[in-house]
Structure formats: structure tokens, C-alpha cells
Amino acid sequence: MNLDLLAQAATPPSFWNAPHGSTELWTKIIIAFVVGIAFIFALMAAPHKMRRPVVAFFTFISGLYYVLYYVWPVPVAKEPGTLPLNAAENVGFWLTDALPVVAKFSNVLSGFLLGLGIFSLLRVHGRRLFKMQKDWFFSLVLILSILLMVVVGYWDWYTRLDPKTSSKLQDPANWTSINVARDFVFDGMLQQMDAAMFSLIAFYILSAAYRAFRVRSIEATILLATALIVILSLMGAVEYLWGSGVASMFGFHDTVLADGTKQTAAEAMTAANSFGGNFTLTSIRGWIQSTVQTPSIRAIDWGIGIGALAMGLRLWLSLERTSGGNS
Amino acid sequence: MAKVERSLGEKLQSLPKPVLYTILILVTSIPQFFPVPLPNKESKSSEDVFNLLTTIPEDQPVLIGSDWTNSTRGESGGLFKSMIRILMRRNIKFAIYTTADPQAPQVAKDVIRLLNEERKANNQKPYEVWTDWVSVGYFANPEGTANSINNNVRAAFADKKSPDAAGAMKPVMDSPVLANVKQVSDFSALVLVTASNTSNVTIERVTKTKLAMMVTGVMGPETQVYYESGQLKGLAIGLKGCYDLETMMAKKWPGKEYVNMDNGAKYYPTLHLALLLLILAVVAGNVGMFMTRKRTVQRGS
Numbered sequence: 001m002n003l004d005l006l007a008q009a010a011t012p013p014s015f016w017n018a019p020h021g022s023t024e025l026w027t028k029i030i031i032a033f034v035v036g037i038a039f040i041f042a043l044m045a046a047p048h049k050m051r052r053p054v055v056a057f058f059t060f061i062s063g064l065y066y067v068l069y070y071v072w073p074v075p076v077a078k079e080p081g082t083l084p085l086n087a088a089e090n091v092g093f094w095l096t097d098a099l100p101v102v103a104k105f106s107n108v109l110s111g112f113l114l115g116l117g118i119f120s121l122l123r124v125h126g127r128r129l130f131k132m133q134k135d136w137f138f139s140l141v142l143i144l145s146i147l148l149m150v151v152v153g154y155w156d157w158y159t160r161l162d163p164k165t166s167s168k169l170q171d172p173a174n175w176t177s178i179n180v181a182r183d184f185v186f187d188g189m190l191q192q193m194d195a196a197m198f199s200l201i202a203f204y205i206l207s208a209a210y211r212a213f214r215v216r217s218i219e220a221t222i223l224l225a226t227a228l229i230v231i232l233s234l235m236g237a238v239e240y241l242w243g244s245g246v247a248s249m250f251g252f253h254d255t256v257l258a259d260g261t262k263q264t265a266a267e268a269m270t271a272a273n274s275f276g277g278n279f280t281l282t283s284i285r286g287w288i289q290s291t292v293q294t295p296s297i298r299a300i301d302w303g304i305g306i307g308a309l310a311m312g313l314r315l316w317l318s319l320e321r322t323s324g325g326n327s
Numbered sequence: 328m329a330k331v332e333r334s335l336g337e338k339l340q341s342l343p344k345p346v347l348y349t350i351l352i353l354v355t356s357i358p359q360f361f362p363v364p365l366p367n368k369e370s371k372s373s374e375d376v377f378n379l380l381t382t383i384p385e386d387q388p389v390l391i392g393s394d395w396t397n398s399t400r401g402e403s404g405g406l407f408k409s410m411i412r413i414l415m416r417r418n419i420k421f422a423i424y425t426t427a428d429p430q431a432p433q434v435a436k437d438v439i440r441l442l443n444e445e446r447k448a449n450n451q452k453p454y455e456v457w458t459d460w461v462s463v464g465y466f467a468n469p470e471g472t473a474n475s476i477n478n479n480v481r482a483a484f485a486d487k488k489s490p491d492a493a494g495a496m497k498p499v500m501d502s503p504v505l506a507n508v509k510q511v512s513d514f515s516a517l518v519l520v521t522a523s524n525t526s527n528v529t530i531e532r533v534t535k536t537k538l539a540m541m542v543t544g545v546m547g548p549e550t551q552v553y554y555e556s557g558q559l560k561g562l563a564i565g566l567k568g569c570y571d572l573e574t575m576m577a578k579k580w581p582g583k584e585y586v587n588m589d590n591g592a593k594y595y596p597t598l599h600l601a602l603l604l605l606i607l608a609v610v611a612g613n614v615g616m617f618m619t620r621k622r623t624v625q626r627g628s
Contacts, residue, residue, distance in 0.1 A: 167493060
């Protein structure tokens, strides 16, 4: 079986990789796996006081890379083969060259988070199923669904590995039953249920707007009026009628230009750069967005940014009490 | 115990949820059976996306971030289809990557397959995977990946593979789409179709090529900030943005062999009626509140 999952493509040979399918690659993978598992067990077995400095050390080193990457002067026009002029530039070169490797580390770690999520789901629902606790049937459905998707997904992927069949399978007319099954469970079921779940938001929005949007104060009235203008501006037909009404008030009418194209009253008003152009729904919405909404969001983002920076510093330096295994 | 008769004002303030929901189902379903072309004035930000896509050089590939799944297919799907149709009509090669959801690459591939079937039906050359476009695949960490793309796109995509024209798995960077790409600025633009926070992640990190975005309606206000500042060269927002693109495409490519109107045209009347229902419901609630207040004041005096 030609497993391409662990292939190292187009990467220069180094200590960190090996030729695809080679014994060296498999040996390195197995050693890394065993060392990783041993490290995790050692960390779990270590007393809390010992565990914390280890976690703090790795957190600091990991964060330090990105801090340096952003604050250290980076080479501007570095070409392959360019040599650093001094020690400071040497560090800049190293930081720049190391980024793809660090990004791959972060991708692998994030991949582990996905695996951890699946493991957690299986543990919680497996326990409920085997102990026949309340609603065990739903846990059974969940576990069966996961298994079905995994089996069908990987089987479909396996059928596409062979170059001879892979190009044929680009055309649905050549699909086998497993390809059809993958299409059915992924596109026919999962994706449709995904869309159906999301569409439920429309019901909540309508219900919430109906009950909450009441003119009880000046602030609520301003909010309601602003929301109404933005909502109306999203309705092309209303926007068109409003624009035509404003244009006719300012003396503009639908016309046919010299080249035979039709020009609506609103377009004529815009083309003439008339003062009335300020009163179309698009213009009013534009004014609200650029003068009121954008500065407000910038202010909120600024506050969030400062908060995130403070929290980031606390996490990076392991000052946060809940981090580093210190509960 | 005698049942207390509720006033009209009280009734208007507490319409039963099943009634509201039934009306919503009706007003959102009926227009889909009776499509009505609606007048439209394209927004400036949508025009900028269209102008960018129709003026970028044909010999440079476009990098597409596809961070949406079918949960937002009405908006994101329509925007994605419009963009791909424009690129296909201009014979521009493109590469697609994902950082938001593992399902997204498959969803994008399915849309491209449907668009290829549409092209075949209209006697146009289908877009071939590997030669004309490639799927770079999914990256689990958006922040690290965006940094890496900006820093060294060849290294960022080096481990990713795609079937070539013969069906053999090969590194995506060897494909005709990416063979001449040395750095991210070799892409004529990065267009991100997203329904998640990857818009912020990308704009904070990818600075060396032109950026444009296609976002959902709810993400519009937060993304508008970056369009206003000039960091985004174009921004299509939600279903309105989708309909804007479709109407502009219809003006540029009026021939019958071109499919221009799709999700935007299908769902825009529905959006109208849903928003109208929302306005009516809010008005009814407020009228009921004032009627009840007036009655209470009259009783008190």
C-alpha cells in the first residue's frame, strides 16, 4: 500500500526529514513518537512543582520566537544565497528562515488539538454508551456517524491514490459505489445538515429583533433608526425607489443617453454630482458606516488588542495562574 | 376563574413564536419558486472586487483562501462561484488553500466540479486540476500558516501534494499553477472567501500582495474597517455583494453562453422579504407597546 501521508516533498535533506518511504524516515518517526510519549508520561508523573517550570520554559521559548520575529529587524531583499553582514543580520536571517519550520510545528500541534477533540468525544460518549446512561442512544448515533465518515472518507481517498483511477474519478460518471457513498454522507448529509443548522439562526434573529427592538429610550430609538436605514439599504428594490424619489425631488428624471443607453434618475443625479446624492440610502448608509460604525469598531478593536496583549504577556511569562499545570 | 381579555396592543407585543416562524418559512420559501429580477445599485466595495478580478494580469496566478463550508453557502458559495467564474473566463490560474475548517477544501472542489460541468454544457473548456488550478489543502493553524505564506510561500506549501494531469500525487509547487511562484507577491492577489476569523488573521499577517475579501453579511461591519483604511483592495459583503458581482458580470459578459446569475439572483428576493418581515415585526411590537402605554395612561387619568 502506497501511503503518501508521511511524504516529505521538495524539502532539502536535513536531520529533520528523510526520503519518502525510507527506513530512515520510519526509524525517525518511531523514535520521535516514543520519545514524545515518554516525555508526556514523564511530565504527567512529575510532581506539580516540577511540572510548572518545564511548561513555563517551553511556553517562553515558543513565544520568544514570535516576539523576536516581530521586533527584530528583518532582511528586506534577501535572496537565496545572500550572506549576513553582521551578527544582528545573522539573527534576522535565522528568524526569517526558521519561520516555515515553526509554522509547520504549529500546524502539527493544532492537528493534535483536532485529535484531542475526537479522543475526548469518544471517551465521553463511549463511557455513556457502555454504562447505558441517560440518552445513550444519541451517543451511539454519534460514534457510528464518526466511524462511518472515517471509513467511507479513507476508503474513497484510497481509491483515488492509484494514478490510473484518480484521473478517471475526476468525472462523477466513473464513480464507484464507495465514491458515491462518500458523496452521499459528506455532500448529501453532513453538508446539508450543516446548512440546515445554520439557517435556524434566521428564526432566532427574527424572534429576538421582534422582542428586543423597542423604542424605550433615546438610545434605543437611535439604534432602531440606524438599523432600519442599514436594513433598507440592503434591499435593492427599496434603495432603487428611494433613489428615484430623491432624484425626482432634485429635478432628475430617467433619460436615454446619446449612445442609446438608459440612465436612471438616480444615476443622472450621481453623474451630476448633485447635492441630492447625499440623501440616497447608499450614501446615508455609507456615511453611517464610515463616520459612526468604523471608528466605533476601531475603538473596540483597540481595546481588545490591548487586552489581548496583556493576556498574551501573562500567558507567555506563565504569570497566569491557570496555565502551566498550576490550577 | 374568568379569562382576562388581552388588548390589541398586548397581542401585538406578544405574537406567538409559531406564527412568526410560519410566516418566516413562507416568505423565505415562496420567492424561490418565483424568481424576480430586482433593481440593484452596486456598492463601491463590490465594484472594487470586480475591478480587481477583471484587471489583474492573466499570466499571474491568484491565491484563494477558501474558509467557508455549506453552513454559509447562500452567501459564501455565491461569492466563491462568482469569483471562480470570472477567473475561468479570463483563463487565470488559481491555487486554493484553507485554514478555517477541514471540510472547506472538499466543498471548494465540489463547487469547481459543478462549474466545470456548467462550462462543458456551454461548450467551454473545463478547468483542469493541476494545469489550471490546484488545491493546496488544509492547514490546521491559521496564524502560523499566514505568517509562513507571507514569509516564504514555497516553504509554506512545500509538503502539500495534488494529483497531476495523469492522476499521480506530486508536490503542488511543481504544478504549472505555482511553478513560477517564488514569493507571495508573485500572486496577482490573495482573495479570501471566509465565514470566520481568518479574515483578521490574514490581514494582520499577509502584507506582500494585494488583498481582497468576500465575507458573510454578519462579518461585514468588522471587515469594512480594513476596506476603509485601504488595506483591502475590494470587499464583497454577504448576499448583497454576491448580487452586486452577478449583476456586474451580466453587464460585462451578456452572452447566453455565460451563466452569471446564480445564488445572488436566487436568494436576493428572499432576503428582501425576510428583511421586510423583520421590519414589520419590529413595527408591530412597537405599535403594540405604544397602544398599551396609551391605554394605561388613559386608565390612570
